[in-house]
Amino acid sequence: MKKFIPFIAGAVVIVLVLVLMPARKKQPQFDGKVTLNVRDKIPYGCYASYHLLPDLFPGVKVELNRNEPGSWKEVSLDSSGQVLLIVTKFFDPSESDLDYLTALAQKGNCVLISAVEMSYDAKKFFKVHEQFLDVDKGDKAIADEPMLNVSHQFGVSMDTNVVHGASWFIYPGLKYGNEFQDIDTSIAHALGYTASFQVNLVGIHASKGSILLHSTPLTFSNFFLLYESNYRYLQQLVSLAPFKPTRIVWDEYFLNNVQKDSHNNGGNLLGVLLSYENFRWAFWMAIIVIGLYLVTGIQRRQRMIPQMAKPVNESLEFVSVIGKLYYEKGDHANLGLKLAQFFLEHVRTKYHLDTQYVNSSFAVHLAAKAGITPEMAGQLVDYITEAQMGSITADRLASFYGLLDTFYKTT
Numbered sequence: 001m002k003k004f005i006p007f008i009a010g011a012v013v014i015v016l017v018l019v020l021m022p023a024r025k026k027q028p029q030f031d032g033k034v035t036l037n038v039r040d041k042i043p044y045g046c047y048a049s050y051h052l053l054p055d056l057f058p059g060v061k062v063e064l065n066r067n068e069p070g071s072w073k074e075v076s077l078d079s080s081g082q083v084l085l086i087v088t089k090f091f092d093p094s095e096s097d098l099d100y101l102t103a104l105a106q107k108g109n110c111v112l113i114s115a116v117e118m119s120y121d122a123k124k125f126f127k128v129h130e131q132f133l134d135v136d137k138g139d140k141a142i143a144d145e146p147m148l149n150v151s152h153q154f155g156v157s158m159d160t161n162v163v164h165g166a167s168w169f170i171y172p173g174l175k176y177g178n179e180f181q182d183i184d185t186s187i188a189h190a191l192g193y194t195a196s197f198q199v200n201l202v203g204i205h206a207s208k209g210s211i212l213l214h215s216t217p218l219t220f221s222n223f224f225l226l227y228e229s230n231y232r233y234l235q236q237l238v239s240l241a242p243f244k245p246t247r248i249v250w251d252e253y254f255l256n257n258v259q260k261d262s263h264n265n266g267g268n269l270l271g272v273l274l275s276y277e278n279f280r281w282a283f284w285m286a287i288i289v290i291g292l293y294l295v296t297g298i299q300r301r302q303r304m305i306p307q308m309a310k311p312v313n314e315s316l317e318f319v320s321v322i323g324k325l326y327y328e329k330g331d332h333a334n335l336g337l338k339l340a341q342f343f344l345e346h347v348r349t350k351y352h353l354d355t356q357y358v359n360s361s362f363a364v365h366l367a368a369k370a371g372i373t374p375e376m377a378g379q380l381v382d383y384i385t386e387a388q389m390g391s392i393t394a395d396r397l398a399s400f401y402g403l404l405d406t407f408y409k410t411t
Helices: 002-020 047-056 095-106 120-126 138-143 231-238 253-266 269-274 277-301 314-329 332-351 360-370 374-389 394-410
Strands: 061-065 082-091 110-118 129-132 154-158 168-171 178-181 188-194 199-206 209-214 247-251
Touching: 047 061, 047 231, 047 247, 082 095, 082 253, 095 110, 095 120, 095 199, 095 209, 110 120, 110 178, 154 231, 188 209, 247 253, 332 360, 332 374, 332 394, 360 374, 374 394
Parallel strands: 061 247, 082 110, 082 247, 110 209
Antiparallel strands: 129 178, 154 168, 154 188, 178 199, 188 199, 199 209
């Protein structure tokens, strides 16, 4: 083993050099993961949205909330003029969450819920139904899977009755969201549409305030807002509040809950470790070193495997020797009897058949056990009977010998 230590050390050094060498500049790749997180600057993060709000609404305080309803610090149930933005992929509130959000809206505030999908309880509470847009990998984005297809053309617009001269806002990115169907017009009304002229924005009046349901949260993403003048869509959305905002609170409580559930359900310990670069390099270095040790260790301990001789069909060889011996003497009857006796002994030993009565029943069992045709088994029985009676001729003996030769070679 000592003579291999230099090779192992050299391999480790090479790996370390490769790790520590400056990485070559890679071509930038499109990161299509949908996070909707205000800290993410990737295409489908919301860094731009959150930081554009102070510019779009000068003098309005913009804050970030990560607490559940009822434990709010940035949102006040005793104040009005607040806009609460809930941007998430899956909106799954509890009954108490819905009560808090409704109470906040009734106090003279605006709650804007932008989610790809809402839970059954939420849809029942707001009396709406949803229909997924026709996209590739649609609902997989909820599990934070990379969305690499950006060939879609997606557009949204406000209702012209709500925004005078409303225009379409499009971008060449992911077409992923929902559309509202079967709206209860007694409490809700359509405020916006997708490019297929389906409702993606619903307004619900709540005493002094309002609740806005929005089904295409990717319109808050960096990719969408920074494309041409799409930032104006965000401005129009927030301006739908029935008052001039005094405070805008971006909520991440429901988004964080979705991401936490996704990691808990789909993650594993190895995946978590490999997500960190240092752990990833350490892991692969350990695998390489262990592999080198196993390879060198096996070479040192492995013994020479002796060459085994090819198995010989001793039955066939014995029959050949006996056949030549008796054939030279011309004793065909004795040779036929010896061949029959040796064959029956072979059948008893290998196939455990009773050879006391060599008849048609014996032929059936022999064919089944040895895997030969019934015709061949019947011929063998006929030859054995002639040999036992001593009436086998030279020609029949030659045929019997040939049939035995075929039997031993094929079974």
